[in-house]
Amino acid sequence: MLGILDDVKIVEIGGGLSGSFCGKLLADQGADLLKIEEPGRGDQARYEPPFIGEDLSCAQSSLFLAFNTNKKGITLSLDTPSGQELFLRIIQDVDVVIESFPVGFLDSLDVGFEKINRINPRTILTSITYYGQTGPWKDYKGSELTTEAVGGFLHAVTGSEDKPPMGTALEQMEGITGGRNGAIATMAALFAQKQTGNGRHVDLSTVEATVSVPSGLIHPFTLTGKSPLRGGSDGNVMDGMHLPTKDGEVTLTTAGTGGRPMETWSEFLGEPELTNPKFSSRRGRLEHWSELHDLVAPKLAQWNNLDLMSATMEKGLVIGLVLSPEQVVNSPHLEARQCFVDIDHPDVGNLKYAGPGFLVDGVNPMADSQPAPQLGQHNKKIYCEQLGLSGQELGQLYASGVI
Numbered sequence: 160m161l162g163i164l165d166d167v168k169i170v171e172i173g174g175g176l177s178g179s180f181c182g183k184l185l186a187d188q189g190a191d192l193l194k195i196e197e198p199g200r201g202d203q204a205r206y207e208p209p210f211i212g213e214d215l216s217c218a219q220s221s222l223f224l225a226f227n228t229n230k231k232g233i234t235l236s237l238d239t240p241s242g243q244e245l246f247l248r249i250i251q252d253v254d255v256v257i258e259s260f261p262v263g264f265l266d267s268l269d270v271g272f273e274k275i276n277r278i279n280p281r282t283i284l285t286s287i288t289y290y291g292q293t294g295p296w297k298d299y300k301g302s303e304l305t306t307e308a309v310g311g312f313l314h315a316v317t318g319s320e321d322k323p324p325m326g327t328a329l330e331q332m333e334g335i336t337g338g339r340n341g342a343i344a345t346m347a348a349l350f351a352q353k354q355t356g357n358g359r360h361v362d363l364s365t366v367e368a369t370v371s372v373p374s375g376l377i378h379p380f381t382l383t384g385k386s387p388l389r390g391g392s393d394g395n396v397m398d399g400m401h402l403p404t405k406d407g408e409v410t411l412t413t414a415g416t417g418g419r420p421m422e423t424w425s426e427f428l429g430e431p432e433l434t435n436p437k438f439s440s441r442r443g444r445l446e447h448w449s450e451l452h453d454l455v456a457p458k459l460a461q462w463n464n465l466d467l468m469s470a471t472m473e474k475g476l477v478i479g480l481v482l483s484p485e486q487v488v489n490s491p492h493l494e495a496r497q498c499f500v501d502i503d504h505p506d507v508g509n510l511k512y513a514g515p516g517f518l519v520d521g522v523n524p525m526a527d528s529q530p531a532p533q534l535g536q537h538n539k540k541i542y543c544e545q546l547g548l549s550g551q552e553l554g555q556l557y558a559s560g561v562i
Contacts, residue, residue: 162189168253175259179226180338186229198234201534217506232532291364303333310369315387337365394448408481415477428458504530
């Protein structure tokens with residue numbers, strides 16, 4: 160690993176996916192991150208399918224493996240005085256604590272921001288919850304689906320205009336967007352820490368992270384007063400509809416046509432009827448979408464995906480190939496870009512991971528990464544080697560359920 164953040168020490172606790180992804184983004188750039196899990200059971204993500212491995216006794220959740228690379232892992236119960244004391248010892252010299260507990264949970268144990276700040280004024284506390292630390296909804300619970308719903312995403316983005324809203328899969332808002340915003344906020348607080356020597360309390364709401372997404376969601380209403388409607392690709396043959404080819408699907412666009420979309424596509428596809436005036440405007444194309452579809456679809460069905468992409472790009476046209484996960488992983492372009500890295504896991508073997516989406520000086524920062532930790536994998540290292548506990552004391556902590 161390049162270790163861009165190798166001078167940053169982080170503790171992550173709480174188990175929320177957004178907190179896990181926030182921590183992963185920082186750990187993948189070299190931050191020394193310690194993940195704390197509940198003894199015996201661990202992170203809830205460990206129990207989410209799909210699972211990897213034929214032996215059920217050591218099968219691993221692909222979700223947990225994906226969200227927890229490059230982290231050390233220990234177990235610790237904060238519900239006991241001994242656990243609280245150990246937690247405060249662990250964070251004495253850390254730069255950041257990432258937590259995703261319900262509002263007020265850490266304060267109820269006297270290990271909240273005020274206590275952390277007294278122990279180490281430099282420490283940043285990044286708290287990630289559904290509705291934030293303040294406001295009338297701060298104690299409400301949530302989920303990925305409720306985050307999408309309350310944040311306006313379901314109303315404006317997913318599904319068709321004349322049908323009920325549809326949720327998106329893959330933890331896009333709670334996990335990915337909330338976690339990414341948390342990482343950005345934490346980096347900003349780290350930058351301020353370098354200048355002032357003081358920590359900050361970052362209060363991140365996953366719902367507000369969803370609201371902040373600018374792509375045709377809330378901003379059209381706040382800036383123009385018009386509420387965006389879902390179903391933007393319904394009937395939109397030239398800008399959004401997925402159309403079949405010989406070996407897959409593509410999405411066309413009118414970008415790259417120099418203001419002459421139908422003339423350009425007519426020439427490329429060899430279909431003069433596309434220049435009919437009724438298709439010249441976006442409104443006309445939507446009104447006559449069925450006729451337009453019957454003209455375009457047969458032409459596209461004669462092409463293979465990759466050949467079509469090469470031919471259109473040579474003409475300056477812009478299309479999107481609808482690739483399967485297998486096609487993405489085997490993409491020659493992504494291979495040339497070193498997009499993927501291989502990580503060995505002690506229980507399930509070699510695993511392929513997508514990198515962070517950028518290179519630094521031509522290198523994938525996740526090269527030579529470490530797999531997600533096994534439950535309590537680094538207990539001895541942290542409690543004995545770092546905190547100086549004896550083997551007997553460690554055994555007592557295990558026996559009493561503290562770790």
